[in-house]
Amino acid sequence: MPKTPDFILFAQHGWADTHHAIAALAKTLATPQSHLVTPNLGWLKTWWRIEPLILQVEGIATETIRQYPNTPIRIIGHSMGGLIWLEILNQHPEWWSQIESFVLVASPIGGSDLARLIDPFSVGIGMAGALGINRRQIAQSIAKKIPTLVIAGDIDGGSDRTITVESTKFSHGKFVSIPNLAHAQLKNHPTVIGIIREFWANPTITNPYPLDFTAQLIERLQSVPGMTDAHPRDFARSQPHITFANGFTIRIWTSPLHVDHIFVANPERECFYSGFVGWRHRAALHQVLAEIREAEVPPKT
The missing domain is CATH 3.40.50.1820 (Alpha/Beta hydrolase fold, catalytic domain)
Structure with missing residues (x-):
């Protein structure tokens, strides 16, 4: 040994x-x-x-x-x-x-x-x-x-x-x-x-992120099949898709290749999250967006 x-x-x-x-x-x-x-x-x-x-x-x-x-x-x-x-x-x-x-x-x-x-x-x-x-x-x-x-x-x-x-x-x-x-x-x-x-x-286990409104919304979007975290560079091109009572928005920009890019922004138009789904998962994304709009808050996953 x-x-x-x-x-x-x-x-x-x-x-x-x-x-x-x-x-x-x-x-x-x-x-x-x-x-x-x-x-x-x-x-x-x-x-x-x-x-x-x-x-x-x-x-x-x-x-x-x-x-x-x-x-x-x-x-x-x-x-x-x-x-x-x-x-x-x-x-x-x-x-x-x-x-x-x-x-x-x-x-x-x-x-x-x-x-x-x-x-x-x-x-x-x-x-x-x-x-x-x-x-x-x-x-x-x-x-x-x-x-x-x-x-x-x-x-x-x-x-x-x-x-x-x-x-x-x-x-x-x-x-x-x-x-x-x-x-x-x-x-x-x-x-x-x-x-x-x-x-x-000091190797410690970190506490989970607080599941506030923003984190809950991001978590819901990340659960969409095929959702990929993206760079926020195209945020300025996006348009509001859902506006919540607290002023937060889910915004969408569709690229020339018809790829849907999703953004979460606060009332000051600061981008908190960006992601995209390909053609294969576009229907699943819009189903989730419809559920979020109907609930007016992001349902827990």
């Missing part, structure tokens, strides 16, 4: 990447007694299917945990690397009690808007099919039990130029947004390192 480390640190790179940058991040965060696991999935393989990548990382993790059955675990996933670990943890709840912290860096938990545009019918076009899936419910169930940190970059008031800020958020995860850092920069940056160290010093 090898010497027991103080903790195991799994750090997983994402799409169109290799392990080099995330491994450098892990080395900076590790102690001399840590055991680092930073699998290289191969740049080309990250373009095809996510299932073989999940199996590869799961196999490595299973063997590592078998070697060190009582050692605390810390996990960091960048972008698709975070999604891989969500899927693995969802399959292995028996590991949860051993995990001290789970850090998701620029991971599109709610689904990548770019991926949904590439694969609008969810038929599984390359990696886009996997990256467009909404995994928010999985993430929330894990974050209820494992202290979870969410780090997002915000370059342009809504995205890190690869994924939207909104797609990284979910209840029970501690959320930190870093201005002026792009998607690739987040996988190994001094600011990210400092935020992770601070969280590791």
Whole structure:
């Protein structure tokens, strides 16, 4: 039996990447007694299917945990690397009690808007099919039990130029947004390192978002099949569709491709949420909007 480390640190790179940058991040965060696991999935393989990548990382993790059955675990996933670990943890709840912290860096938990545009019918076009899936419910169930940190970059008031800020958020995860850092920069940056160290010093489970009117409305819209969190850049083009007694509005802009974009705004016309559905789910969206209009408040999901 090898010497027991103080903790195991799994750090997983994402799409169109290799392990080099995330491994450098892990080395900076590790102690001399840590055991680092930073699998290289191969740049080309990250373009095809996510299932073989999940199996590869799961196999490595299973063997590592078998070697060190009582050692605390810390996990960091960048972008698709975070999604891989969500899927693995969802399959292995028996590991949860051993995990001290789970850090998701620029991971599109709610689904990548770019991926949904590439694969609008969810038929599984390359990696886009996997990256467009909404995994928010999985993430929330894990974050209820494992202290979870969410780090997002915000370059342009809504995205890190690869994924939207909104797609990284979910209840029970501690959320930190870093201005002026792009998607690739987040996988190994001094600011990210400092935020992770601070969280590791006090890894707590975050209370759920208060279910006020706005949160309830957003939650209802996010429950629409095919809803994808979007950038608010097209908010100015939208028109009010439903106006509530408190002055909040649901607004719609339909793109030239006939894709419906939905926005939630307060009376001062500040955008609180933006999302879109493709052609396949347009009828479902308008059914939900009709229910909301009839109820005059967003019914609980």
